Amino acid sequence: MLKTAFGLITAGVGGLYTVLLDEACDGMETVACRAKGAFRHAEQKPLVGDRVEVRYDDANPAETAVIREILARKNALIRPPMANLDTLFIMLACASPAPILPMIDKLICIAEHNHIEPVILIGKRDLNPAYADELLSVYRNAGFAAFCVSSQSGEGADALKDYIQTQLPGRIAAFAGASGVGKSTLLNMIAGILSPTKGKILIEI
Numbered sequence: 391m392l393k394t395a396f397g398l399i400t401a402g403v404g405g406l407y408t409v410l411l412d413e414a415c416d417g418m419e420t421v422a423c424r425a426k427g428a429f430r431h432a433e434q435k436p437l438v439g440d441r442v443e444v445r446y447d448d449a450n451p452a453e454t455a456v457i458r459e460i461l462a463r464k465n466a467l468i469r470p471p472m473a474n475l476d477t478l479f480i481m482l483a484c485a486s487p488a489p490i491l492p493m494i495d496k497l498i499c500i501a502e503h504n505h506i507e508p509v510i511l512i513g514k515r516d517l518n519p520a521y522a523d524e525l526l527s528v529y530r531n532a533g534f535a536a537f538c539v540s541s542q543s544g545e546g547a548d549a550l551k552d553y554i555q556t557q558l559p560g561r562i563a564a565f566a567g568a569s570g571v572g573k574s575t576l577l578n579m580i581a582g583i584l585s586p587t588k589g590k591i592l593i594e595i
Contacts, residue, residue, distance in 0.1 A: 391448050394458075395421070398562075399440045407436055407457060409444055416448050423455040436460055439473040439562050465504040472564050475504070481511040481567035481576070484522040490568070497566060498534070510536040511550070511565075513572035516543055541575040551580055 397411040400420070407423050415421075423444055425436050436442060436457055446455035466473040478501045482489040494510070501508040510529045515522040515538045522538050529536040535553065539546035554563075565573050 393446055393448050395444045395446070396461075397421075397442060397444060399436055399438050399442060399457075402436065402438055407442075409442060409455075409457070411444075416451065418451060421446065421451055421455045423457045425457045429457075429460070434460065435471075437463075437466060437471050437473040439475060439564075441474065465506060467500070467504065467506075467564075470564055470566055472562075474562055475501075475506045475564055476561035477507045477509055477558060477563040479509045479511055479563060479565045481513055481565060481571050481573050482525075483514040483517075483571040484512055484525060485514055485517040487568065487570050489525070493568070508534055509553075510534050511567075511576070512536065512538045513541065513576065515540040515545060539572075539576060541572050541579060544579070547576075547579050554580070 393415065395411050395413070395415045397409040397420075399407050400410050401408040405424060407425065408420055409423055410420050411418065421444060423442075423446075429435065440463065441461040442457045443459040443461070444455055445458045463473045465475060467475065478497070480494060480497045480501070482491075482494050498508045498510075510525075512522050512525050512529075526536050526538050537546050537550050537553070539550060565577060567573050
């Protein structure tokens with residue numbers, strides 16, 4: 391029997407999309423889907439963060455689930471390729487690698503142009519505490535939420551967790567930043583509160 395459900399795309403790899411369903415259907419909280427061919431012909435592509443309509447045969451949802459419609463987006467980014475973002479965590483390192491501040495400013499401008507809240511994360515504070523605190527002051531004085539963190543010592547992790555838990559429930563967020571700034575290490579530290587099933591917070595590195 392064909393069924394219809396609605397949900398949120400939380401991952402997309404190789405043309406296979408994971409959709410977190412609004413309500414559990416046939417014992418499933420998530421379903422893996424392909425996109426219907428018409429999207430390709432129309433040069434459309436589902437993005438992580440899209441709200442979508444899914445249709446599947448309840449006798450074999452794993453093989454039959456298809457994304458039939460992409461619901462209206464409030465915003466979309468090319469890189470990272472995501473839609474409907476509420477918050478963009480922009481991460482830089484105060485050292486190793488040295489931050490390229492014009493690139494950070496560009497990401498902030500892209501976020502604000504798309505009505506996405508930018509949050510600045512300054513990593514590796516243990517390598518250059520004075521510069522990290524200087525950057526923190528600059529961004530906070532400019533009116534942005536900003537945090538210094540150190541994955542080595544764990545400094546700043548509790549403050550960031552508290553911000554996520556109190557400010558972001560039900561919101562869609564992504565992490566962005568240059569290679570080597572410490573995104574993966576930081577995400578591993580706070581992964582327990584970033585589960586899509588707990589807060590619908592999405593992660594894109």
